[in-house]
Amino acid sequence: MTVTRIWPSRPPGIAYGGDFNPEQWPEETLDEDLRLMAEAGVSFVSLAIFSWALLEPEPGRYEFAWLDRVIDAMAGAGIAVDLATATASPPPWWSRAHPDSLPVLADGTTLWWGSRQAFCPSSPDYRRSATALAAALAEHYRNHPALSMWHVHNEYGCHNAACYCDTSAASFRVWLRSRYDDLDRLNHAWGTTFWSQRYGEWDEILPPRSTGTWRNPGQQLDWARFCSDELLACYRAEREVLRRVTPDVPVTTNFMSLFEPLDYRAWAAEVDVVSNDHYVRLDMVDPADDLSLAGDLMRSLAGGPWWLMEHSTSAVNWQPLNRAKAPGEMIRNSLTHVARGADAIGFFQWRASRAGAEKYHSGMVPHAGTDTKVWREVVQLGAHLRALAEVAGSSVDAEVALAWTWPAWWGAELGAHPSVHLDAAGHLRAWHAALRRRAVTADVVSPLDGLAPYRLVVAPHLYLLTDEEAAALTAYVEGGGTLLATFFSGIVDERDHIRLGGYPGALRDLLGVRMEEFFPLLPGETVGLSDGRTGRIWSELGRTEGAEVRATFASGPVAGSPALTRHAVGAGHAWYLATRLDGADLDALVGDLVARCGVRRTAEVAEGVEVVRRRGPDGTWLFAINHTAEEQAVAASGLELLTGRPVDGRVTVAPGAVAVVRERGGG
């Protein structure tokens, strides 16, 4: 039998919707929900995300009637359903029946039920119960026309990314045997001759539980790999069930932006659609930076368009201070995601809850109802997205890449390092923001992703480099590319072994430098450079070996050592930056690099204006996002899609607003 789905393949235009939790409301609310969804132009909902307790109220007894009613109503309204497998939170009865499946912290503390995600990722009981539920849902809804995507679990690892229990220990050992085969290889990789840590039997190996002092870094690095893989195995188990029953329905699970515990590059290969949750964090230097970076990362992982599965219409509930969004901010955020490649815009959640832990998280329908700022903007966004339907499926122009891998991140964050103040992710954000201020869009890639198309590759704190990755970077430069690597890159191999002979080991020859010792700086401490710029966070002692010195440290214990160098290699150049630059100093360096490499700016823009270009087979769209409080003009000609007005030479963008121009003659 052939099913006719609401979306036969991918959604038409930009999908719009969010998490829908009708079980929190009286049945009669559904009529109003349908009316309001129509008013807003909602085209999809994510259903059943936390419904395990309702779907399986007792072991093995499934109840779908309540969900049938909802999903039928969606079908009736032409709304596609991204159906969750509902496995993110086992119900209390399940946890009580499987107390050995509760997560355990490194210090032995058990995490109990009564919140969410209270399960050990290695628990065989969990995996069995979760796949059984996924199978039951798949069998029940396999032929439902509204079923348009599978939403496996929800935000894997948000609260249980690592469990230190005995079951996890056993599973870790299996994973290690598969990685090392031979115990001697593991002992060598972890450097266990030191501190008398040598393992004589596999069963002696533990997760990195609480210890008297520093834990073995090799163990911790493999533990990070294992934890990502273990949750990925949970995902794959569910996905296999779903694919078997509904091979035509795409499968996703929602990522969480730049989330350290999960190597999303490995995960992206396992999903049919990359989908992401992004929330603006008030504690960041510029919260907007993170949003654009997340979009570029997701696009790079997806290799094209992706879904914004969750963001918020206004305040969230989980930060120390949760402020509502200013007027226009939600639309601006949403369209920025579209600019960076999103083909769907979803919110958590449709109706703001009236009870429970997330009741102060905003929704599409707020507590105060529809005569509100939030609802008016939700309706307006729906109209905007319909006006942008033609953008769906297009790619994004990017001539620069930021090199970034999860193993390098995990390595850089290990303890007993030269400085706790490096903040690798913050450094990535700083480079991305400087490029953005320069109107340059960047992909976020692994060195193995194929660098040749890029005019410039920046590697901030690419601490851990495999031989293969180092070779790829070298080949890229030799082939004519320009690489800039920062300090604390290339220091160790994949086992966290120092590459001896001088820093930055794996990149020493490529960069033409040889550094000896690290002189990190305290927060607030600075060091002047010979070119007048100001270094922060780091300085180091060393010399060039072939590279040209562009700036040296001008004072302090490393006075005279190179701070910025350039090495001509093959047809390209390799730059090394031995300190951290901020603000205008970083902007100037970015400007210089971009100009030298011939990277084209997306447009000439005033400060505070963000521009991105999406490109389809038949044309381009320029997104201009005005972060300032004044009206801004950007050079563009064509049709402004949100207003439907032609623009000729320049488009004006209202304060805090966005313009999207279908460009005449391409970008």
Next chain:
Amino acid sequence: MTVTRIWPSRPPGIAYGGDFNPEQWPEETLDEDLRLMAEAGVSFVSLAIFSWALLEPEPGRYEFAWLDRVIDAMAGAGIAVDLATATASPPPWWSRAHPDSLPVLADGTTLWWGSRQAFCPSSPDYRRSATALAAALAEHYRNHPALSMWHVHNEYGCHNAACYCDTSAASFRVWLRSRYDDLDRLNHAWGTTFWSQRYGEWDEILPPRSTGTWRNPGQQLDWARFCSDELLACYRAEREVLRRVTPDVPVTTNFMSLFEPLDYRAWAAEVDVVSNDHYVRLDMVDPADDLSLAGDLMRSLAGGPWWLMEHSTSAVNWQPLNRAKAPGEMIRNSLTHVARGADAIGFFQWRASRAGAEKYHSGMVPHAGTDTKVWREVVQLGAHLRALAEVAGSSVDAEVALAWTWPAWWGAELGAHPSVHLDAAGHLRAWHAALRRRAVTADVVSPLDGLAPYRLVVAPHLYLLTDEEAAALTAYVEGGGTLLATFFSGIVDERDHIRLGGYPGALRDLLGVRMEEFFPLLPGETVGLSDGRTGRIWSELGRTEGAEVRATFASGPVAGSPALTRHAVGAGHAWYLATRLDGADLDALVGDLVARCGVRRTAEVAEGVEVVRRRGPDGTWLFAINHTAEEQAVAASGLELLTGRPVDGRVTVAPGAVAVVRERGGG
């Protein structure tokens, strides 16, 4: 047999004394104690507070001989005994025999003996042993003339307000069954459809132990109620024993001022005498604020005079920095308590310990002996209290009420809220202090306490409001009263469910406003108001629906939204303040409100002078407390009791001192 007690009913005059722990000292010290108590005018002591280990050195074997000697000596000296039931700290043998009765933290950590209060409030073993000890004491001392009050336990919940063990879990379930009867009602109240938390059996319910992320707020709110009730049950069990044996002896247990874990309003209904412990905390904005607030709270809970059971002659030992009191400070503090309604002044403790955890806590007899500042002030205070004997039993004038309930406090402090910076208790303190600066005395009441007598009621962060409480506030205003409610009041019902349709839900109609979204401010961040004042901590977006706008937010994302409004309702007015005011801004608003409502100031005073009026059937006493370093004058005529001098028109008060004037012709 009729016993003739030292105090046949209530103490004559103002009682004076403190905790007396003679077991810490050689027997021969008692003679000196008696001599010094006479010198100081001590009229009562609290005995045996931590004596369980001495009174019951082995299971079931009671030893009273040592206590007989002490209590007989007290009787001989005419000193009344507030006899403790000695159940605050089980001895080591008891804890070792009942390891399941040790308290357990939310993360599973056991709290061991070797400190104090090491018992689970739900332990049936504890309750059995404690009531047995109370019964033995009651039987032994039932006819002792010195026995004048029972002091049950000591500072209930100071260190074991919540225990998360399995016994507590079982008791919590019993409490919940009694509250909800039906599991569906509990599921609905807690909003368990979210995050798959639905309970299928009562036995699945746990205390809010450590979890991966936010715990269910409904569960936490009921847990707070349960914890207060569970310790109250401990108290009642002891009280029943005592009442049965000595029906003529009043029973108390000492409260701890504004203490979050225990709903003292419920507790106050169960004691014969409200008694309180108050210690000055150096980390507060103005430590003196808290003292006056605590006095007003205790008077309000008692509905009249109360006992100050403990405070300190000088430094305490438990803060990070423990500073001795400045000369005169102890007397000033003591008389402030009397001004606010205290009919007894007690100290912890008679002699400063020479060993143990509290040895740096000051006592009436300090380490350095009697040729000391402390001892001289102790003797002087005794004389002062004798001079004030006539004040005992009188009430205190208060035309303003601060509305405050423990459930609202618990609710306001739950996690995942718009801001962690609200500090409900600090907000209460700020309003109380502003009223005090205006020479206005306030009661601290529940909306259900009968508001009609008050000219003004202020509700700071009355977050959780029952329907009945909301109705009482409305009736009060309709009847001609003036209410000012601040932001984050009336938001939820007693289950912590949002009252939908706009904030502040339960008070929206009464206040004539409808707010949509919260824009809390970071610490230090401010927002200007249209009337020139400065808002802090909070701003919000919304509009009036019937109320008159007195000030709007002047800038930022909520510019134009109402910040201060007034709504005429029936014969009264309801004001709403949508931000926090400090300092002169708050003082000006208080001055305006007080003037509009016709609240009479106790006296015209200079800054730093605190005035309170006690009122008896035959006259009034004006207390004038000078917090400044200069002599101050206050308008008064009558007899100044501490000096015995008549005053005519004005009384002068030395720097840091207190004057008490028996007023001619009433206040």
Next chain:
Amino acid sequence: MTVTRIWPSRPPGIAYGGDFNPEQWPEETLDEDLRLMAEAGVSFVSLAIFSWALLEPEPGRYEFAWLDRVIDAMAGAGIAVDLATATASPPPWWSRAHPDSLPVLADGTTLWWGSRQAFCPSSPDYRRSATALAAALAEHYRNHPALSMWHVHNEYGCHNAACYCDTSAASFRVWLRSRYDDLDRLNHAWGTTFWSQRYGEWDEILPPRSTGTWRNPGQQLDWARFCSDELLACYRAEREVLRRVTPDVPVTTNFMSLFEPLDYRAWAAEVDVVSNDHYVRLDMVDPADDLSLAGDLMRSLAGGPWWLMEHSTSAVNWQPLNRAKAPGEMIRNSLTHVARGADAIGFFQWRASRAGAEKYHSGMVPHAGTDTKVWREVVQLGAHLRALAEVAGSSVDAEVALAWTWPAWWGAELGAHPSVHLDAAGHLRAWHAALRRRAVTADVVSPLDGLAPYRLVVAPHLYLLTDEEAAALTAYVEGGGTLLATFFSGIVDERDHIRLGGYPGALRDLLGVRMEEFFPLLPGETVGLSDGRTGRIWSELGRTEGAEVRATFASGPVAGSPALTRHAVGAGHAWYLATRLDGADLDALVGDLVARCGVRRTAEVAEGVEVVRRRGPDGTWLFAINHTAEEQAVAASGLELLTGRPVDGRVTVAPGAVAVVRERGGG
């Protein structure tokens, strides 16, 4: 059979070397190691410190072949071996076989293997296995010519100074029975009548595990004594084995400078050679202060020369920020240790690791190889030490003593005290630094060490004083000495009982003061003194009783109370300082005291120049250490040993460098 050791008795000249861990490297590296050791002039290595897992790969099976090869190579190269007993870290198989021997924190958290020192100091299994390994090593190497010293364990107590498990509890009880014999004496000593803590049986006593509030201070003080003694018992057990087998080989274990958990004064009596590890900590006011203090402490404990067993050539890895040493800093540090009495200079470690938790800890051979700053300085230091060979065995001139005991330190750091800001060790450092700035060298002694030789004794926070110690201080002053004691000295006896009658109890008569109450100051808060100086941290209320007032507190609640006093007693003077002075104020007081007592300055020096004089039977050596960035001159005549140049009248010292002059005619 008589063994001819490389060092028949003590090493010739200044020993030079460090920890050598060849097991971390391929076998073929050893040849390069030998070549480089010769280049650097290495004369000793510490071997096998973390080699348990290699030496005993399975229970009871010992493998020495790999170590034989290394130790034979050392013998061949004439390098002495400080051979570790390798018991600092049991291997994983051992911990897995003895899970009850894992350390347990006060809150019940188990510390697992996978790091180091994962054993309970009271574990009988550990003691049995450790002594067996020590015995096996001793038997195997008893006749090896390279065996020159035994290095028992390594840094005892670095991570497991206290274990709270049941085994430790039982051992604690045995220790307590031995100390108190009678339970009543323990109850009295701990003041257990308070808080109902009285113990009826020994088995009721626990380690000071997690409790609801403050733990008993007597229990904590005895616990600190027990923990130091328990590890000392571990040491003694190994030492007895070694002495039996190799009575001619000296035994040491490396101390860790001013390390709170271990009473090194008691430990020093048990070692043949006092050896120390010292690392510069960036978070100290002046990191160099701590180095000189540590040297003086070790010399005082040793009663003569001592070994610097470990320091670092450059950065360490365990601080939040680990900065490499500036050029010259390592040599300056090393020679400062020699100046303060070190006869050996060792490093952790020979080769910087390439893997494991300490890979960012610098070594003598850095990651970058031998064409580096570090290696060049290592070679230069070797030459310097050879040039200083004649200094070995000499003593150090010191006319001032700082009185310091571990029990007083433990007591001062207990909780529930007047202030958490005292920082006893910081106060000691401040006095030591002020003396050093004045060119005065101090010993660090117990009051019982024999004070008569000193012209001045300073007691900063000598909080706990036994009767015997107090008597020794009194006798010292009566005999003509000058004592300065600071506030919070002499407050309690050895049981932590307050000495009643006024502070500072045990010293009240000697100092001629009587203080009543403490008024500690907040960080940043100051109080002016009548002499224009500025007090910090502390003020107090009291009066003199016989002493002359030199300065009073000039304002605040204790205005008029004595701040600095001097009491003539017998032939000497006792000074009391009731607040903390910093910077120039402290320097001026030190200058005044030193001048009054006739203490000779080592030399007249400019600011930033440190001078120390070592003295041998036939002459003296002046060490001049230049901490400034300018060349400095110091008065001296004789032969400068590092350059081999004669100096006549003055020696010039380059910026950051050290000069050592063999003085003509003694110092």
